[in-house]
Amino acid sequence: MKISEVVEALRAEFPALSVSKLRYLETEGLISPHRIGNGYRRYSQADVARLRFALTAQRDEYLPLGVIRERLEDMDASASAPDPAPVARVVASRGRAVEGAxxxxxxxxxxxxxxxxxxxxxxxxxxxxxxxxxxxxxxxxxxxxxxxxxxxxxxPLRNLRSVRTSAERTADSIDQATRPARRRSATAAEDSATRLAGLIGELHGELLHLAVRALS
Incomplete structure (x- = not known):
């Protein structure tokens, strides 16, 4: 399923769900959709089941995402336990690593x-x-x-430290920009932060390509 199709499929149960919220849950490690050649996300039924579990726990039990992630990890890692329907495993029972875990x-x-x-x-x-x-x-x-x-x-790998430093500085700027929204609504602040991160990522890419072309 495309990301928009996932949002549409779950919207009746979770009216506040948005594309940016879905991307945020991915960055938090709750789901790991497959990427096709052009980089677009494709979601399986297992991804949708995990999303439904996470969103239900967040809505009904008011659990933070860290606790929900731990629950999913415990379910995934428990090889002897029955499949925790409707949550699909992301780690094979024999201990073989799979992507997304x-x-x-x-x-x-x-x-x-x-x-x-x-x-x-x-x-x-x-x-x-x-x-x-x-x-x-x-x-x-x-x-x-x-x-x-x-x-x-x-x-060289060691030279990539500057990339991490740049990302952290940008994250600080996003945090400051979304702080007023966080006082009103944590979900709205998460959506704004995710959109800003995407926009700044695209902007950085364009500026980087311009700078590289200027070297020649």
């Missing part, structure tokens, strides 16, 4: 081809980090792949 260092290396030195370099640069259990969030997978591709094209 938290992963160990070994899983991350297996899925990206990174060496242990590569991973340590990315951790040192602040691009990825393991949690208290030594596991990496799903976003670490794409970050690692992008970083390795940049390194293959001649940009």
């Amino acid at each position: 938290d992963m160990s260092l070994e899983d991350l290396r297996a899925l990206t081809g990174a060496s242990e030195a590569d991973v340590n370099e990315l951790i040192s640069a602040g691009l990825i980090a393991a949690d208290a259990r030594g596991r990496f969030a799903p976003q670490a997978l794409r970050i690692t792949r992008l970083a390795l591709e940049a390194a293959r094209l001649g940009l």
Whole structure:
């Protein structure tokens, strides 16, 4: 399903759901839709089931997203328990890593081809980090792949620290811009922050391409 189709399918149950809210839940690690060649998201029925579970817990139990994510992770990691319908697993019961789930260092290396030195370099640069259990969030997978591709094209991994610093500065600016909205509505502030992040990301890309063309 396309992202707009997912919103339409769930809107009767969750009238406040929006495309930006859906993207925000993805950045929080609750879902990990498949990306097709042009980068567009495609959602499976399992993704929709996980969304329904998360949105219901948020609406009916007033749970923060961190707690909801932990519940999903516990369900995913419990190989002996029956499938927690309607929530589909994202980790195979035999322990095989799949994309869209938290992963160990070994899983991350297996899925990206990174060496242990590569991973340590990315951790040192602040691009990825393991949690208290030594596991990496799903976003670490794409970050690692992008970083390795940049390194293959001649940009050392250690030089990517500036990218992380730039992202953090931009996030601070977005936080300041959406702070007034947060006092009125946390959901509205999340939507605004997500839209701003997307716009600034596109703007940064355009300016970067202009700057690179100016080098020639």
